[in-house]
Each structure stands twice: as C-alpha cells, then as structure tokens.
Amino acid sequence: MPQLNPFPHDGEGGLGPSASAKGWHQGYVAAVSSPSAPPRTPLVRSTEFMDAFELGAAAGRADGLAEGWRWRYFGEDARTGDDTGQGPQPAQSPAEPVNAGEGGPARADYPLAWHCVGAAALRVLLEQFAPGSDREFPGLRLDRACADKGVLGLYLPVRLVPRDPPAEPTGDPLADQGYWHGTATDSLADAAAEGPDGPDAPATRAPAFLGLVRYRPAGEHDFWDVLPAGGRMPPTRG
Incomplete structure (x- = not known):
C-alpha cells in the first residue's frame, strides 16, 4: 500500500492546506518518479515545507522501490523514455x-x-x-x-x-x-x-x-x- 500524507489535507478556518501537507505531497511525487536518485529538497522560506518535503521524498522513494516507479509524463520535467520512441523503460514505469x-x-x-x-x-x-x-x-x-x-x-x-x-x-x-x-x-x-x-x-x-x-x-x-x-x-x- 502506498504511504499516506501524515499532515491534514484540509486546513482549518478556510486557510487551505498547511505548508507541511504541500511539502510532503510534492516530495512524494518527486521521489516516486525518480528511480535514479532522491530528489533535492527545494530551498524555500518555509522550514516546515522543506522538512515535510524530505519526509515525503523518503516515503515516495520507498514506495517506488517496493511497488514500482511512476512516470511524470506531463510537466516541465517529464521523463521521455529512450530516444527511439519505444517509451519509458519498465524499471521507470512498469x-x-x-x-x-x-x-x-x-x-x-x-x-x-x-x-x-x-x-x-x-x-x-x-x-x-x-x-x-x-x-x-x-x-x-x-x-x-x-x-x-x-x-x-x-x-x-x-x-x-x-x-x-x-x-x-x-x-x-x-x-x-x-x-x-x-x-x-x-x-x-x-x-x-x-x-x-x-x-x-x-x-x-x-x-x-x-x-x-x-x-x-x-x-x-x-x-x-x-x-x-x-x-x-x-x-x-x-
């Protein structure tokens, strides 16, 4: 089973999710699609975001190793597979x-x-x-x-x-x-x-x-x- 965000998704008082919830989520997504190495923690003003990002990245990497990596096809850092048009390698995206x-x-x-x-x-x-x-x-x-x-x-x-x-x-x-x-x-x-x-x-x-x-x-x-x-x-x- 994929690991879950330990921080609440819905913030209190209509203020939206916390920096920790966002950080964990972004860290998880970055790591579960990064078979080569753990993602770097972004430098931002919020230490809560950075700490949670590292926790999420650890969880995403563990899930990627255990259950398979997931390909980020859309996005600026989308993985494009090999140069032959055959698509992503199974180790990256089963x-x-x-x-x-x-x-x-x-x-x-x-x-x-x-x-x-x-x-x-x-x-x-x-x-x-x-x-x-x-x-x-x-x-x-x-x-x-x-x-x-x-x-x-x-x-x-x-x-x-x-x-x-x-x-x-x-x-x-x-x-x-x-x-x-x-x-x-x-x-x-x-x-x-x-x-x-x-x-x-x-x-x-x-x-x-x-x-x-x-x-x-x-x-x-x-x-x-x-x-x-x-x-x-x-x-x-x-």
Missing part, C-alpha cells in the same frame, strides 16, 4: 495489460497502461468531472468525487505529442503545454472513439499519437495511467 472489461471493450490499439503520477492531467479531469472543486491535491478531490457519484474510473483522450503552447495561457493545464485533449468520460469505448480529427481538434500534419489518460481512484495520490496507441510512447520535445 506497464500492465489494459483490462478489457473496464468501461466496455478495449480497442486493440490500447493494449498497455504505463503507470504515471502528476497533477496536470488530473486537474483537467477534475475540472470536467467535478467543476468548481478545489484543485489542491487533485487526486484526493477526484477520489472523493468518484465515490460521491459512484464512478469506478475516468478516461481522457489526449495527443501524446505536444504542439506549440498557445500565445496566451488558457488555464487548461494540458492545453497550455500544447497537448490536445478531449472530454472526460467513464467509458473506455467512448474515450477511445474520440480523436483529434473531430471538429474541435486542431489541424496538424503530424501523426496523431493518441493515448488515453485513465484515472482509477487511488485515495489521496495523484496516480493515473496513460494508455498509448499500440503500447508505444512517442518521444516528446526535449
């Missing part, structure tokens, strides 16, 4: 077969799921599935929203190769990095049927390299999977 019984029949071109971690994709899912929710700790908020609505999982179609980001930020965590995405749904079949060739998708001459973000409730953790077309991950911009 793959598993897609369960064809989830949300309808799985398409043949989504055979594998790569384990990932990070807030960007979950914030998009949260905005679409439970608009108005607090975007702090999106995994926790999504877990609660799925429980409230009786949903076992969510899927989001994405283009796994980014284009240039928009000139003006839109507030969409994926679109602002240049990633096209579709609409969140609890049906694998419906998500797989949506692609960038639709009327709202940007035109491009490049291969689509479509994938699906799959979220399955994971408690407080920002865990999700990416289902790449053909089980392959394309190289990203470096």
Whole structure:
C-alpha cells in the first residue's frame, strides 16, 4: 500500500492546506518518479515545507522501490523514455495489460497502461468531472468525487505529442503545454472513439499519437495511467 500524507489535507478556518501537507505531497511525487536518485529538497522560506518535503521524498522513494516507479509524463520535467520512441523503460514505469472489461471493450490499439503520477492531467479531469472543486491535491478531490457519484474510473483522450503552447495561457493545464485533449468520460469505448480529427481538434500534419489518460481512484495520490496507441510512447520535445 502506498504511504499516506501524515499532515491534514484540509486546513482549518478556510486557510487551505498547511505548508507541511504541500511539502510532503510534492516530495512524494518527486521521489516516486525518480528511480535514479532522491530528489533535492527545494530551498524555500518555509522550514516546515522543506522538512515535510524530505519526509515525503523518503516515503515516495520507498514506495517506488517496493511497488514500482511512476512516470511524470506531463510537466516541465517529464521523463521521455529512450530516444527511439519505444517509451519509458519498465524499471521507470512498469506497464500492465489494459483490462478489457473496464468501461466496455478495449480497442486493440490500447493494449498497455504505463503507470504515471502528476497533477496536470488530473486537474483537467477534475475540472470536467467535478467543476468548481478545489484543485489542491487533485487526486484526493477526484477520489472523493468518484465515490460521491459512484464512478469506478475516468478516461481522457489526449495527443501524446505536444504542439506549440498557445500565445496566451488558457488555464487548461494540458492545453497550455500544447497537448490536445478531449472530454472526460467513464467509458473506455467512448474515450477511445474520440480523436483529434473531430471538429474541435486542431489541424496538424503530424501523426496523431493518441493515448488515453485513465484515472482509477487511488485515495489521496495523484496516480493515473496513460494508455498509448499500440503500447508505444512517442518521444516528446526535449
């Protein structure tokens, strides 16, 4: 079982989560996706944040060693796998077969799921599935929203190769990095049927390299999977 944040996620008096809660969470995410070495503790004004970051990093590294590392696909420090386009190495991001019984029949071109971690994709899912929710700790908020609505999982179609980001930020965590995405749904079949060739998708001459973000409730953790077309991950911009 993944270790849990020992600090309260919800602050008292409407002040939001504590620096310790944020620090532990960020340390955990950084470490559970860092198989090579523990992440450096950031230098910030809050000693509570730094101390909690170190605790979270220790927990994330222990979970990574015990249960497998998780790939940070979206984000400025996303791991891009090797240079051949074959995708991340199993030691970094273990793959598993897609369960064809989830949300309808799985398409043949989504055979594998790569384990990932990070807030960007979950914030998009949260905005679409439970608009108005607090975007702090999106995994926790999504877990609660799925429980409230009786949903076992969510899927989001994405283009796994980014284009240039928009000139003006839109507030969409994926679109602002240049990633096209579709609409969140609890049906694998419906998500797989949506692609960038639709009327709202940007035109491009490049291969689509479509994938699906799959979220399955994971408690407080920002865990999700990416289902790449053909089980392959394309190289990203470096």
